[in-house]
Amino acid sequence: MDFRSDPGSSWLAALIAPVSPDEFVSRYWARQPLFCRGSADRFATLLSWTVLNELLAHHWREPRRFRLARQGRDIDPASYADIAASHVRIRASDVTDQLRRGATLSFDAIDELHEPLTRLSESFETFFRSDTQINLYAAWRALHGLDLHRDNQEIFIAQLDGRKRWLLYGFTADGLDRTGLREHSLPPAGAEFDEILTPGDLLYIPRGCYHLAVPMNEPTLHVTIVPMDEPSSQHWFSTVTPVGSGPCGSRRGLILSPPTASITWWGPFLPPPDQSRSVFSLVISRCSTRTSRKRSPLAGAFGIGLRSLY
Ligand SMILES: [Fe+2]
Numbered sequence: 402m403d404f405r406s407d408p409g410s411s412w413l414a415a416l417i418a419p420v421s422p423d424e425f426v427s428r429y430w431a432r433q434p435l436f437c438r439g440s441a442d443r444f445a446t447l448l449s450w451t452v453l454n455e456l457l458a459h460h461w462r463e464p465r466r467f468r469l470a471r472q473g474r475d476i477d478p479a480s481y482a483d484i485a486a487s488h489v490r491i492r493a494s495d496v497t498d499q500l501r502r503g504a505t506l507s508f509d510a511i512d513e514l515h516e517p518l519t520r521l522s523e524s525f526e527t528f529f530r531s532d533t534q535i536n537l538y539a540a541w542r543a544l545h546g547l548d549l550h551r552d553n554q555e556i557f558i559a560q561l562d563g564r565k566r567w568l569l570y571g572f573t574a575d576g577l578d579r580t581g582l583r584e585h586s587l588p589p590a591g592a593e594f595d596e597i598l599t600p601g602d603l604l605y606i607p608r609g610c611y612h613l614a615v616p617m618n619e620p621t622l623h624v625t626i627v628p629m630d631e632p633s634s635q636h637w638f639s640t641v642t643p644v645g646s647g648p649c650g651s652r653r654g655l656i657l658s659p660p661t662a663s664i665t666w667w668g669p670f671l672p673p674p675d676q677s678r679s680v681f682s683l684v685i686s687r688c689s690t691r692t693s694r695k696r697s698p699l700a701g702a703f704g705i706g707l708r709s710l711y
Contacts, residue, residue: 500541
């Protein structure tokens with residue numbers, strides 16, 4: 402999908418097609434999940450492995466952005482980062498080792514660092530009148546990272562590369578047998594939604610809906626787009642919105658209600674498609690040729706390229 406070729410369309414309409422934004426607001430927002438298949442290349446201009454490699458190579462002094470988790474447990478940051486105040490840094494070789502052993506990498510607030518994601522985040526902020534953060538997730542093995550959980554925000558998931566299995570369980574996890582999950586990353590039975598996301602797919606998960614993501618023993622990359630609870634400077638409206646029963650059942654609480662006004666288009670800020678994910682073979686070791694003191698220890702450690710940890 403080339404957003405630039407259709408300036409009359411909105412980003413949200415493109416993301417959730419064939420559901421219209423109005424239908425999304427009235428039927429899905431804060432109510433029930435929405436799953437939209439898309440063409441494999443429609444998120445190609447958002448982020449590539451190459452760009453991710455470069456971002457990691459430049460932000461290795463920011464452990465706060467890094468989170469590693471495996472089989473439902475966060476990995477102790479001290480095992481892969483020097484977090485003493487005097488020389489805070491990520492130790493690339495240890496990160497790589499954890500990833501090879503099945504950890505999932507999350508990298509927070511990547512929208513602060515990469516222009517296309519910045520524009521996407523700003524578009525969400527314009528539409529939802531709420532601060533928005535985009536986080537990245539990458540995994541290579543078949544172990545789940547985060548445990549079965551629910552979030553206190555609405556979540557949009559855009560699958561960028563590879564495949565990942567997503568399961569939704571509704572608004573209660575009572576009665577789920579997690580034994581197989583804890584021991585072997587086998588999802589509990591009883592999921593209301595069980596699909597494999599492929600590149601170009603979008604999944605919306607309303608807050609409070611229990612969910613689980615399981616890699617499939619291949620490189621997988623996705624971003625989560627999260628409108629936060631606190632409205633931006635416009636201070637529009639935060640209302641108690643009665644919600645009905647959907648596939649995830651009924652919910653209660655304060656929720657943001659999005660406006661139905663037209664929304665901004667972020668296509669002009671995207672790089673041309675031919676500068677995107679097509680060059681996965683570009684390796685992070687390329688960064689190791691730099692002589693700057695900011696040269697990343699990630700560079701040499703990842704060596705063969707972040708996508709290929711095998
Ligand atoms: Fe989540």
